[in-house]
Amino acid sequence: MNSRTSPIRETATFCRVCEPACGLIATVENGELTGLRPDKANVVTRGFACNKGLAGDEIHRDPDRVNYPMRRRKDGTFERVTWDEAIGDISSRLREIIDKNGPNAFAPYIGNPTAFNTLAGPAIGALFAQIGTKRMFSSGTQDCANKFAGSEAVFGSSTMHPVPDLDHTELFLSFGANPRVSHASFLSIRDPIRVIKSVVARGGRVVHVNPRRIESDKTKAGDTLLIRPDTDVYLLAALIHEIDRGPGFDAAVVKTHGKHVAELRAFVANYPAERVAGVTGIDADEIRALALDFANAKAASVHMSTGVNMGRQGTLAYWLLHMLSFVTGNLDRRGGNILSVGFYASAKAGRRPYSQSFIESEFGTLRKGALPGNLMPDYIEAEDDPVRAMFVVAGNPVLSIGGESRLRSAMKKLDLLVVIDLYRNATAEYADYVLPSADSFEREDINITGLGLQFEPWIQFTEKVVEPYAERREEWWILGKIAQAMELKSPFDHEPLDGGEGDGDMSEAEARGLWGRIDHMLRGRSLSLETVRAETHGLKFEGLEPGAFYNEQLQTDDMKVDCCPAAFAEAFARCANEFEELEQEAGTRLKMITLRDPYMHNSWYANLDRMKGGTKDRNYLFIHPEDAKVRGVEDDDEVRLFNEWGEVIVALRTNADLARGVVALTHGWGNGQTPGMQVAQRTPGVNPNALLPTGPGSFDPLSNQAFMTGVPVEVERRLLAGDG
Ligand SMILES: Nc1nc2c(c(=O)[nH]1)N[C@H]1C(S)=C(S)[C@@H](COP(=O)(O)OP(=O)(O)OC[C@H]3O[C@@H](n4cnc5c(=O)[nH]c(N)nc54)[C@H](O)[C@@H]3O)O[C@H]1N2
Ligand SMILES: Nc1nc2c(c(=O)[nH]1)N[C@H]1C(S)=C(S)[C@@H](COP(=O)(O)OP(=O)(O)OC[C@H]3O[C@@H](n4cnc5c(=O)[nH]c(N)nc54)[C@H](O)[C@@H]3O)O[C@H]1N2
Ligand code: SF4
Ligand SMILES: [Mo]
Numbered sequence: 001m002n003s004r005t006s007p008i009r010e011t012a013t014f015c016r017v018c019e020p021a022c023g024l025i026a027t028v029e030n031g032e033l034t035g036l037r038p039d040k041a042n043v044v045t046r047g048f049a050c051n052k053g054l055a056g057d058e059i060h061r062d063p064d065r066v067n068y069p070m071r072r073r074k075d076g077t078f079e080r081v082t083w084d085e086a087i088g089d090i091s092s093r094l095r096e097i098i099d100k101n102g103p104n105a106f107a108p109y110i111g112n113p114t115a116f117n118t119l120a121g122p123a124i125g126a127l128f129a130q131i132g133t134k135r136m137f138s139s140g141t142q143d144c145a146n147k148f149a150g151s152e153a154v155f156g157s158s159t160m161h162p163v164p165d166l167d168h169t170e171l172f173l174s175f176g177a178n179p180r181v182s183h184a185s186f187l188s189i190r191d192p193i194r195v196i197k198s199v200v201a202r203g204g205r206v207v208h209v210n211p212r213r214i215e216s217d218k219t220k221a222g223d224t225l226l227i228r229p230d231t232d233v234y235l236l237a238a239l240i241h242e243i244d245r246g247p248g249f250d251a252a253v254v255k256t257h258g259k260h261v262a263e264l265r266a267f268v269a270n271y272p273a274e275r276v277a278g279v280t281g282i283d284a285d286e287i288r289a290l291a292l293d294f295a296n297a298k299a300a301s302v303h304m305s306t307g308v309n310m311g312r313q314g315t316l317a318y319w320l321l322h323m324l325s326f327v328t329g330n331l332d333r334r335g336g337n338i339l340s341v342g343f344y345a346s347a348k349a350g351r352r353p354y355s356q357s358f359i360e361s362e363f364g365t366l367r368k369g370a371l372p373g374n375l376m377p378d379y380i381e382a383e384d385d386p387v388r389a390m391f392v393v394a395g396n397p398v399l400s401i402g403g404e405s406r407l408r409s410a411m412k413k414l415d416l417l418v419v420i421d422l423y424r425n426a427t428a429e430y431a432d433y434v435l436p437s438a439d440s441f442e443r444e445d446i447n448i449t450g451l452g453l454q455f456e457p458w459i460q461f462t463e464k465v466v467e468p469y470a471e472r473r474e475e476w477w478i479l480g481k482i483a484q485a486m487e488l489k490s491p492f493d494h495e496p497l498d499g500g501e502g503d504g505d506m507s508e509a510e511a512r513g514l515w516g517r518i519d520h521m522l523r524g525r526s527l528s529l530e531t532v533r534a535e536t537h538g539l540k541f542e543g544l545e546p547g548a549f550y551n552e553q554l555q556t557d558d559m560k561v562d563c564c565p566a567a568f569a570e571a572f573a574r575c576a577n578e579f580e581e582l583e584q585e586a587g588t589r590l591k592m593i594t595l596r597d598p599y600m601h602n603s604w605y606a607n608l609d610r611m612k613g614g615t616k617d618r619n620y621l622f623i624h625p626e627d628a629k630v631r632g633v634e635d636d637d638e639v640r641l642f643n644e645w646g647e648v649i650v651a652l653r654t655n656a657d658l659a660r661g662v663v664a665l666t667h668g669w670g671n672g673q674t675p676g677m678q679v680a681q682r683t684p685g686v687n688p689n690a691l692l693p694t695g696p697g698s699f700d701p702l703s704n705q706a707f708m709t710g711v712p713v714e715v716e717r718r719l720l721a722g723d724g
Contacts, residue, residue, distance in 0.1 A: 012039055012536045013462040014447055015053035016116035016440035017601055019188040021447035022049040023537060026057070026465045033057050033441050033466050043538040044458040048191040050183065052601055058608055059422065059439060060469075064677050066424055066436040067470035078424070078434065078676075083471060083481070086433055091485035093416050093432075097389045098131060105388040107135035107371075107379065111395020112143065112602060114475070116440070118448045119514050123476035123491075124393055130488040135379065135387060138370040139395055141704045142402075143306060146314030147186060149367060149703035152354045153315070153565040154322050156555035159350030159452055160339060162325070163187050164301030165544050166195045166455065168335035171293055171300040172206045172222070175232050175321070176307020176709075180215040182596050185305050188450030195455070196221040207290070209235065210307060211593055212664060213657040225290075226659045228281040229591040230710025231582060232304075233313040233575060235280045235287065236320035237271035240327060242291035244268065250329030254563075257326075257550045263564035264323060267572060271579075279582045281659065295328050299335025310594065310708035313575055315700055316568065326561055332549035339553050340544055342450065342457040343532075344521040351555040355567055363696050372704040373401040374694050377410035389416040393475060394437065398427040399603045399670055402706055403694025404687050405646060420478055423607060424676025434676075436472045441465040443474050444507055446518060446532070460538035461529065464507070476514060571702050587661050590627065592641075592691065592713045595664035603668035606680035619666040619685040620653040623715065627661065628654045633717050641665070643713045646690035652715070663713060 008029050015022045023042025027035040036057050040047035059065075069086035070078040097105050108128055114120045128136060140148070148158035164172055164187065177184060179192035189195060197220055199206050206222025208214055209232065217224040227235060243249065244265055254261055273287040280287075294300045302325050308317045322331070330336030339347065357368050362382065363375055371379065376397060379387045398407050411417060411430035419428040420435045428434045446461050468474070476491065483490035496511030509515060510529075519529040525541075532539055556562060599611040600619075621641055623633075633639050637652045641663070650665065658664060670687025671680035692698075692708055699706045 011463065011465050012041070013441065013465050014039075014042070014045070014460050014538075015049060015056060016113070016445065017053055017056065018183050019185060019450055019453065020045060020048070020183050020190055021116075021188065021450060021460070022053050022190070023460070024049060024053065024056070026441060028466055031466060033060050039537060041537040042460070043535075043540040044456045045190045051598060052605060055605070055608060055610065056441065058610065059605075060441050062423075062607055064424075064607055064679070065422055065469075065472075066434050066676075067472060068436060069471065070424070070434040072432050083473070086435060087481045087485050090416070090418055090433055091482050094389055094482070095486055097415055101388060102385070103132035104135050104385060106131055106133045107137060107387045107390055109373075109376070109390060109392045109395050109397050110136065110138040110370075111393060111400075112139040113394040113604070116449050117394070117443070117475065118445050118518065119443070119509055120393065120475040122514075122517065123479045127479045127483050127488070130483065136370055137373050137376055137397070139373070139400060140370050141373040141699065142310075142400055142706050142708060144186065144309050145367070145370065145705040146309050146700060146703040147318050148350070149315045149354070149357070149705075150318030150322065152350065152352060152357060153567065154319055154562050156353065156557070156562075157347050157350040158352065159346045160553065160555065161186050161453060162331060162337035162339045162549070163453060163455055163544065164303050165299070165335050165338050165546075166199055166301065169199060169299050169301040170204045170297040170335060172196065172199055172204065173209065173290075173294065173300065173302045174207065174222070175209045175302070175304040175317070176309070177208070177303060177305035178210070178214045178216055178596060180219060180221070181598055182305075186453050187303055187455060188453045189455035193219055193221050205293070211591075211659045211662045212595070225282065225286075228279065228582075228587075228659065229593050229662060230311040231276070231280045232308045232311065233317040233320060234271050234276040234579060235282065236317055236324060237268040238273045238276045238287050239291045239294065240264070240320060240324055241268035241271060242273050242288050243295045243328065245272075246288070246292060247295040249327040253329045254327055257561050258563045259558070259560040260562055260564035264327075267564060268320075270576065278586050279579060281587070294324065299333055300328065300330050301325070301336050307593065307709060309705060311710055312578060312700065312707050313571070314705050315702035316571055316575055319565070319568070322561075323563060326563070332546045334546050336546075338544040338546050339549055340452055340454050340457055342452060342454050342541060343459045343525055343527065344451060345524070345553070346452045347553045347555055353557070354565055358567070365701055367702065367704045370704060372699040372706065373397065374403065374698045374706045375696070376401060377403065377406040378695055380410040380413055388414060390414055391418045391420065392427055392431075393420045396425045396427050396603045398430070399425075399668060399687055399689065401694075402689050402692025402698060402708060403645065404670065404690040406694050420475060422604070424674075425603065426671060426674045428676060429673060435478055436470070437478070438468040438472045438474045442468040442472060444509060456543055457541040458538045459532055460535070461533045474509070476509065568702070571700075589661070589712045590714055591662055591710045592688065593662055593664050593709045594688070595622065595666045597666050600666060600668045606668060606671055606683075607677040609679050612679065612683050617683040618651060619669040621650045621715070622653050622655040622658060622664045624658045624660050624662065625654040625656055627663070628652065631715055631717065633715060638718050639715050640718045641691065641713055641715055643691050643711065645693055648686040648688075648690050649718055650686045663715065
């Protein structure tokens, strides 16, 4: 039986939009993907999937998808060219730029969807390593760079992120996340709200620390503790200090496994509950009570996400989050936080001493690895040795990074911009070439993203659900062809193993050896790609198991948890200064926070008509009714939202779920200048990143993570002609 040739067939696959990687059943009729439904037989996700994942087939069929290589004409419009023409021209132009200016004239930007694309990352890495550029950008510096830095500093490895053992926890403290809408990050979990609800149902307590009463709070999935934006680091310090001066640390754990504990105590002693109450907006007694509850719980767990990552002290906050867990004995405890090991123990892969993670650059000290996205315009516009050529792979920096107008003008200055994407997105408007990428249903893959982050560890291999439509190609193919044309090593150096172009039993990627790395990783668990492939609904491993953290998994040279990394010294001073600033302004300045909703996924669900019904045709600025009243603005007013970085005109909605002094605006919008995405351009919305800081000083030097939340803004009524 060959299911591939029958007119209607169903294939088990999984979603590659966000971390849960929900199992899906794809219906294929006459070779075309016609529908998706949740896969009830998936070993972990068991029939859970969300509206976005289930709309994946609409993205697949979207008439605005890029289906052929497109080249910009002199008049700014795009024309279809052949792959040979595109590859030939791109590779010779890139070669010329590098020969003339050196390899650092070239920098890639690697967007978020590459994290859900197993073969793309290594292909990107291979090309750029061979070219020899030291410069690269990634969406990670708008998302989670602080987490890599924080874990590296404390545990000696950027890939160690112990996850909350929610099935056994008594108290779950979650900072800056909205699991109902976003389905969690750095915690890959099926239907997070269902699991969190069950904590509450069995008598546990769940606290969401957030400047907004979030959706998760409205479903018996915990209570919100309202906090002023960008102040979590002080709350965390106070919690640890109150534990220290009250019930005390878990002495045995701290003594056996910790170092620099005295320095930690000294740091947190600066921030007792009574001192941070004003700045955080949380009553001192409430902070003390929470600290006691945490210390006294049989098992308590913590999690932190982008709402804190994007603040000014994301790295210190993540350090203190680990510390809260560690000093209370909850790290590596049943019901506390436990390192998840999936098909491969990845802790070692991220091993690096934090003190060796810094480089000196023309813009001061930076963390090694992805450069701060907030310096992208600075690198392009530098007088000496600028970036002149960029490849943007599955990203949309023009809308996803702070400082929209600087980004737009910088993009125009590039000598060569190649965008590899599903769409001609906002960034592609500045491209010389837009190359059509295959989507997740047009490639084989495993659910690699959750490795080391999964609540219920599992692996699944998916075949291509359908062959790539028209001339769409996978990233490894596109980048490999460019490498080959540049006479660099590529997967095309040898004939494929089965002699064909993937027409035999093997796919082309497999025949060209691209799955070897994963197969090798699987061997460590006595598995192979073949065994995984045979389990069409996934293969589940044992769950979170405490006991190995301190003796096996920890990656510091001395096998101690570093409770106060020396490299943090400068950040402590900034932290203290910012505290004083916050004390001065307490409650007088409006702060803008980020707000995800179920109808957008960063910028790439912007072109789905079905997600734009009713009032969903724009992004509103949400403001507390009292804050609106003070400013004389009301529902549906078009207001001017502005600060020193930029301004937008946006429709207003009052919402009492926000803390006073906070406004919220969803990102990913602002497609007025994106003709390649017609639905998105018809429903453009506004880009909050026009108001985010950019350039030197706008990111955390400990991690390169951009400052994107808690940014001061002001709102005023827009005077229309005839007004006043
Ligand atoms: N104000 C504000 N800004 C933010 C955030 C915020 O909360 N507030 N969040 C930040 C976060 S967490 C992130 S991760 C970044 C994201 O930043 P980016 O990764 O730069 O932006 P995305 O909007 O995710 O764009 C992804 C692009 O990849 C394309 N794409 C999707 N699938 C594929 C594929 O399989 N192959 C290829 N080649 N292309 C594909 C989409 O069409 C889209 O154009 O944005 C950040 N920006
Ligand atoms: N529907 C949808 N789902 C998504 C995405 C999407 O765009 N749309 N994006 C995906 C991506 S790339 C990621 S990284 C994940 C992110 O997943 P989450 O990190 O859970 O993202 P958000 O839903 O933005 O939740 C962040 C929360 O932080 C709060 N917050 C803002 N500032 C502060 C602060 O200073 N302190 C505290 N304590 N809280 C603050 C916000 O109110 C918000 O509720 O979501 C993924 N899932
Ligand atoms: S929760 Fe994430 S992975 Fe699951 S279906 Fe929705 S978008 Fe896909
Ligand atoms: Mo993200």
